[in-house]
Amino acid sequence: MKILFYDAKSYDRESFDDVLRDYDGVSIDYLDSDISVRTARLAAGYDAVCVFVASPVTGEVVRVLFEKGVRLILLRCAGYNNVDLDACEEYGITVMRVPGYSPETVAEHAMALALAANRRLHKAYIRVRENNFSLVGLTGTNFYKKTAGIIGTGKIGAAMCRICRGFGMRILAYDVNENPELDFTEYTSLERLLSESDLISLHCPLTDDTYHMIDSGAVSMMKNGVVLVNTSRGALIKTDDLIAGIREHKFAGVGLDVYEEENDNVFENREDDILEDSTTAMLLSFPNVIVTSHQGFLTGEALRAISETTVENAASFEEGSPEASNVIRAGAVV
Numbered sequence: 001m002k003i004l005f006y007d008a009k010s011y012d013r014e015s016f017d018d019v020l021r022d023y024d025g026v027s028i029d030y031l032d033s034d035i036s037v038r039t040a041r042l043a044a045g046y047d048a049v050c051v052f053v054a055s056p057v058t059g060e061v062v063r064v065l066f067e068k069g070v071r072l073i074l075l076r077c078a079g080y081n082n083v084d085l086d087a088c089e090e091y092g093i094t095v096m097r098v099p100g101y102s103p104e105t106v107a108e109h110a111m112a113l114a115l116a117a118n119r120r121l122h123k124a125y126i127r128v129r130e131n132n133f134s135l136v137g138l139t140g141t142n143f144y145k146k147t148a149g150i151i152g153t154g155k156i157g158a159a160m161c162r163i164c165r166g167f168g169m170r171i172l173a174y175d176v177n178e179n180p181e182l183d184f185t186e187y188t189s190l191e192r193l194l195s196e197s198d199l200i201s202l203h204c205p206l207t208d209d210t211y212h213m214i215d216s217g218a219v220s221m222m223k224n225g226v227v228l229v230n231t232s233r234g235a236l237i238k239t240d241d242l243i244a245g246i247r248e249h250k251f252a253g254v255g256l257d258v259y260e261e262e263n264d265n266v267f268e269n270r271e272d273d274i275l276e277d278s279t280t281a282m283l284l285s286f287p288n289v290i291v292t293s294h295q296g297f298l299t300g301e302a303l304r305a306i307s308e309t310t311v312e313n314a315a316s317f318e319e320g321s322p323e324a325s326n327v328i329r330a331g332a333v334v
């Protein structure tokens, strides 16, 4: 099983090379570039390609991969909205993913963003470095005895519920499927959750149903002074409506690990670029907004789990018995 690994970073190479020591018969070549129609041509002679969360696996890319003989797309992430699954089905290419590597990794980052935005840690850090010890503008609120609204209570949302419980918060939850393990949370309608929560954290996948679920109507239902966190997918929030809400002083803080325009930015150093027409630049101009670059997954534990499951996916596919729960779309070749 020969894998071509796109958009490889140093931390990817380290954790995958470590795991490969335990596997005979699986080899990986790393590419710095992400996948595109042009770079997909380099996959000739490989059985599989390995891509990440923002890799544009379009129908055209899938067609090129098929022509080059690729049979398997390995997503080293949970989300798969960046892959044209219909094209994969058409060309008989199997798609596998890592459904849950460390839910606490992402949930802890969500709480880190909530705390940083609420207590203005991003501003405090810069001030103190400049010998400015003023506290003006840094006032936050307690989370203790406040209400957390968790939207999507799968693996990561459930971990976020447990963290919020540890903070002494009342927890409201909204999901199309209730999680029976969360007997300390109260499931309710989205409208009630939006209108009663002091902290709202998004943990549902991006689907046709959830696209722009936080729009001007949702923002208008929220309490003044709410903290909003998104570590799930950018397009859950309609950015223009979020910006309008920020301008109307709706939010005490906003913490975003994902945002609609992120794809050109994710994991790239763009410090010398002028971001033209960028809503990202506008978001960054607000004092109560903190943005991280899709780093919710980035802990040693999660990287290890991602590389183990990805290599296992490749090996099990090669043996003809791919782990069913990791298969998103089974190609004809399985």
Ligand code: NAI
Residues within 6 Å of the ligand: 078, 079, 099, 100, 103, 106, 151, 152, 153, 154, 155, 156, 157, 174, 175, 176, 177, 203, 204, 205, 206, 207, 209, 210, 231, 232, 233, 257, 258, 294, 295, 296, 297, 298
């Ligand atoms: P999961 O599949 O365990 O849970 C998702 C939950 O959302 C399920 O309980 C499902 O019933 C619920 N859901 C689906 N449609 C819904 C709707 N219309 N309204 C309300 N709830 C709905 O997924 P998991 O592992 O908890 O991941 C959640 C999301 O986190 C992923 O889809 C991904 O987008 C994001 N993620 C972000 C990472 C980061 O680095 N920032 C890393 C990993 C995942």
